[in-house]
Amino acid sequence: MRLKDLPSEFQEALPVLEKIKAAGFEAYFVGGSVRDALLGQPIHDVDIASSSYPAETKKIFPRTVDIGIEHGTVLVLENGHEYEITTFRTEDVYVDYRRPSQVSFVRSLEEDLKRRDFTINAFALNERSQVIDKFNGLADLGQKRLRAVGNAAERFNEDALRIMRGLRFTASLDFDIEEETFTAMKEHAPLLEKISVERSFIEFDKLLLAPYWRKGIDYLIVSQAYDYLPFLQDSADKWQKLLKDLPEDFTFTSSEQAWASVLLYLDIKNIKSFLKSWKTSNDFQKTVEKLLAIYRLRQERQIEKADVYHYGASLLMLVEELRQAQGLVVDFERIKELDAALTIHDKHEIVVRGGDLIVAFALKPGPNLGKILNQIESFIVDGNLANERQAILDFVRREIKENE
Ligand code: ATP
Ligand code: MG
Numbered sequence: 001m002r003l004k005d006l007p008s009e010f011q012e013a014l015p016v017l018e019k020i021k022a023a024g025f026e027a028y029f030v031g032g033s034v035r036d037a038l039l040g041q042p043i044h045d046v047d048i049a050s051s052s053y054p055a056e057t058k059k060i061f062p063r064t065v066d067i068g069i070e071h072g073t074v075l076v077l078e079n080g081h082e083y084e085i086t087t088f089r090t091e092d093v094y095v096d097y098r099r100p101s102q103v104s105f106v107r108s109l110e111e112d113l114k115r116r117d118f119t120i121n122a123f124a125l126n127e128r129s130q131v132i133d134k135f136n137g138l139a140d141l142g143q144k145r146l147r148a149v150g151n152a153a154e155r156f157n158e159d160a161l162r163i164m165r166g167l168r169f170t171a172s173l174d175f176d177i178e179e180e181t182f183t184a185m186k187e188h189a190p191l192l193e194k195i196s197v198e199r200s201f202i203e204f205d206k207l208l209l210a211p212y213w214r215k216g217i218d219y220l221i222v223s224q225a226y227d228y229l230p231f232l233q234d235s236a237d238k239w240q241k242l243l244k245d246l247p248e249d250f251t252f253t254s255s256e257q258a259w260a261s262v263l264l265y266l267d268i269k270n271i272k273s274f275l276k277s278w279k280t281s282n283d284f285q286k287t288v289e290k291l292l293a294i295y296r297l298r299q300e301r302q303i304e305k306a307d308v309y310h311y312g313a314s315l316l317m318l319v320e321e322l323r324q325a326q327g328l329v330v331d332f333e334r335i336k337e338l339d340a341a342l343t344i345h346d347k348h349e350i351v352v353r354g355g356d357l358i359v360a361f362a363l364k365p366g367p368n369l370g371k372i373l374n375q376i377e378s379f380i381v382d383g384n385l386a387n388e389r390q391a392i393l394d395f396v397r398r399e400i401k402e403n404e
Helices: 008-022 032-038 054-060 109-114 137-142 152-158 161-173 179-194 197-209 213-223 236-245 255-266 271-277 282-300 305-311 313-325 332-341 354-361 367-382 389-403
Strands: 027-030 047-050 064-068 073-078 081-087 089-091 103-105 123-125 131-133
Touching: 008 027, 008 032, 008 047, 008 054, 008 073, 008 081, 027 032, 027 109, 032 123, 032 137, 054 064, 054 073, 054 081, 089 109, 109 123, 131 137, 152 161, 152 179, 161 179, 161 197, 161 213, 179 213, 197 213, 197 255, 213 236, 236 255, 255 271, 255 282, 255 313, 271 282, 282 305, 282 313, 305 313, 305 332, 305 367, 313 332, 354 367, 354 389, 367 389
Parallel strands: 047 081
Antiparallel strands: 027 047, 027 123, 064 073, 073 081, 089 103, 123 131
């Protein structure tokens, strides 16, 4: 089969394939971008697989970066783009269910395609737009079906991350999982405990942000894979509740919003330890904590100016979106208006600094100065003091007098 309209990303990358071929090797586009092109969806990174070994690839291109030589990957910089060129390889023995203990470079495309996870991810596309489909992936694409390459049980036993990837693809593509593949996924789900949490998180996160995330969660529930993920043991009912509460057409706007919602529905009290065990970054943790704090605050009262200043309008909007999905009272306009009315969004925007006050009033650095600065900040935020040098100095003079 030929791909009719070669996406521009592939067209631009054609010279890279041509150069590798001119040097006497084979080269193909592979991976998710071929799948997405066949589905008529926008493509992301163009990955290239080649029979050339890394050292050979590096000889072909003047500008390369070693980004994973031991896995056979060389980054090539060509006409303003970056391409990952990976040597055809097999992955032999998996000892820790996580990564192959040995990567062998091979000269055969078929060997390389065999080690890929799902048939729809195991296409290769050549320079003449011909699709190489060794595992009937085209039929699976047509049927919107996710099927493991080869023996499903073996494949999940080799690398349990494929289970998470499988759940994720149902959510991003709206595909169903072929029966044997699903049985094997379910059976091997306990191996999820052995794979790196960071990698599970990446897949889970992609699942939550995907357009058909509900389908991914449905499969998470029926596979009972949740039992082998951090903090998610016995969580089926809670996931059901989340699915029931949020409308069919709702999709999450950001990772933080998605995970805050998960924490809410799972009724997790210790947010920090949950996110720590998922090994998310500190920034991520902080934002999720803020979202949940806003959510609780919003159960008590409406948003005030100081909240907009403190949390920023965008986090407040994310919570408001979730509330809207839950059928609760929302007021997006209020947040916009309060935000527009804020004269400062950050204390660094205050035109007078601590140093200025030390000079102007012979104040000493210390808690007292800190108190005055905080007062200035909250007066400006509330609109009771102009963010102007003279006004602020007058205000401080009065404060000092009053406290004498
Ligand atoms: P995305 O569109 O999200 O990038 P993708 O399918 O391209 O999805 P990548 O993680 O970029 O996913 O991997 C590129 C390709 O490498 C996959 O399409 C698949 O062929 C192969 N692959 C990735 N991870 C695995 C795995 N754990 N086991 C087997 N093959 C894998
Ligand atoms: Mg990819």
